[in-house]
Amino acid sequence: MEQSPARSSAVTVADVAREAGVSKATAARVLGGYGTVSAKVREAVKAAAAALDYRPNELARSMTTGRSGTIGVVVGDIENPFFSLAVRGITDVARLAGFNVILSNSGEDVAAEKAAIRTLVAKRVDGIIVSPAKEGDVEHLKDIERSGRPLALLDRSAPSLNVDTVIADDMQAAEGITGLLIGRGHRRIAYITACDTADHVFHSLDDIYTDSVRRRIEGHLGACREASLTDMEEWVRVGANSPEATRRIVMNMLQSAQRPSAIIASDSVIGLEVFKVARELGLTLPDDLSLVSFHDADWTSVTSPPVTVVQQPVYQLGEAAARLLVERLNGEVGEGRRIVLQTRLIERASVGAAPSSGS
Structure with missing residues (x-):
């Protein structure tokens, strides 16, 4: 059976727009998650995208929206069950919000933490969640603040940083x-x-x-x-x-x-x-x-x-940190928030x- 042109090659936004009966600009707003459209149009575009098996071009979307659709996470020891469960909480919230997670392990070493953050910034992540290895050495975390990317601290606080922080009692x-x-x-x-x-x-x-x-x-x-x-x-x-x-x-x-x-x-x-x-x-x-x-x-x-x-509340620590970060990415402004969860x-x-x- 001969394949349709749309399925024989990568499906484009224009293909989705044609299938949904809307303009390319309207389809792009729905698929990119920006701008406003009616619920009826949104559902039509999503249905068309599903029917055509549309896969977004992440590079193109990043150039259009200024976002990579990724969140960076740096923890002390990914083999420690504590951090494994916290990261699960982060990824569950991030996924529902449309973000992928890039995970790095610092080994509780500040130099490794700095290198990991440089890599994440180079990969143009939209925001970063960190469990700081050393409270007194956070100048590199201040650089994240200055770059305009939101930063949230997981399980550990740093009083010199005015950022969202989630800790336990x-x-x-x-x-x-x-x-x-x-x-x-x-x-x-x-x-x-x-x-x-x-x-x-x-x-x-x-x-x-x-x-x-x-x-x-x-x-x-x-x-x-x-x-x-x-x-x-x-x-x-x-x-x-x-x-x-x-x-x-x-x-x-x-x-x-x-x-x-x-x-x-x-x-x-x-x-x-x-x-x-x-x-x-x-x-x-x-x-x-x-x-x-x-x-x-x-x-x-x-x-x-x-x-x-x-x-x-390990899973909840990760959930809360990710939720605060996503809220910042969605436009939340103001002083850094501090959440203390009960043990x-x-x-x-x-x-x-x-x-x-x-x-």
Whole structure:
């Protein structure tokens, strides 16, 4: 059977206009998502486009509208289930709004983050969502602001930037879980994070360059002070930025004469290593050691015992960041907005009373 001319080659806007019985300019407005047309005409053009299997020429549309139809996203670790779920939230919102997502991984390295953003800008993305690797080094993010592209921050804030920001109530969550442990009699409570320092030792909150983690440690130490626990900074461990490093840190802590009776893991990747090392050393949860982890990763509910977690609204964080960015792309103006989403403590069986030898 002989193919029609429209189907034998790439379908053009003119083909769609002819099929719908409208002008080429009207069809272009509907297909490009700009300008105003009646609902009846819009439906006719969309029906014609579907019938002809019209595929937009992205380059041509970019030259016409000034938009690429893409959003750039830069996160710290795409292998971390936290970021994977957040990106899912971003892409779901972006897709419904007609945008594709280009994802980059910084590895929590500022230099890599800067390189990723340069690449995204070169690709002419319409807007960017970033989880800043270092709150104090954001000049490259200010460049995004100055370029006229909207910028939204995911999970981490930067006070020097007047941009839309979506975070969780990390400080209150840390206060809550520390209070839970103190209420069960724990006094030697360790907090382990992937953030690191030059000498691999935590000295003060100023050492922590990741905003979300600093809020958690601040909440943890605040709850300790409220309970009159002193020198708790010594129980904060930094540098758990790989399974090997985490294993080394946890092994040293749990084999020491003054081992912690409870551990708070700053993310589920660290929490998993704590669980594995404790099991390897023959320690029983929660009789010998209590464990709490940030992020309700799948594994935390199927271990024996299941692990108490801070359930973070991870998917919703991504959704909200993408929604704010799309609103900016659609003309929203004004000061940067700040959304704080609530976490939830899920108590499982990994937390118990402090053992007499660890109280």
